[in-house]
Amino acid sequence: MILKSSRSIIEIVSAAQLNAKTYEDRISDILKHIDSRTGFSAQGKELRGAVASLELMMVDIFSIFEARMQHHFKRGPFSRKLTSLLLEAGEAELADRVHQYYLMINVLKHGKGESYRELRNAPSCLFILKKPEESLSNEELAPSTLIDVSGPEIFSGLTETIIDAYYFLESR
DSSP: OOOOTTSOHHHHHHHHHHHHHHHHHHHHHHHHHOOTTSOOHHHHHHHHHHHHHHHHHHHHHHHHHHHHHGGGSSSSOHHHHHHHHHHHTTOHHHHHHHHHHHHHHHHHHHOSSHHHHHHHHOSSOSSEEOOHHHHHSOTTTSOSOSEEOOSHHHHHHHHHHHHHHHHHHHTO
16 A cells, blocks of 8 residues: 555545455455355455455554554554553543554464454454464465454444544544
């Protein structure tokens, strides 16, 4: 995703939403028509590609948000500082969303680790998590990922959280 630095977070998120819709629609179409009995190699490969593209978009948009909004904090880990600030301001629901999406992005970038375990142990996780052994099985049909990002609510939830956090930070 090539983005001009003069664009606002809102403009960047809006453009990303349009791009993501293309991948979400394709993923949905493939999942509706995939048939494991009739040779699904091409569909599986296309599904993995579309999901991987969507995952990269999620990582990119969250990274851009962090980089653009880092100036609100002197130094240190942006997402953790933002979560703490939101909790101090009484915005517990938004703080939880920011933290969970931060963890999701870490899982998408780094795989199984502390962020995955924290999401797995969360009382109410916003995502469908896969067990590591599930993501290694059935390679033809399922992308090997630890989080199911194939539903449209995942990307829209991420962008809604980014926009809400953006307005919170900008209004301070």
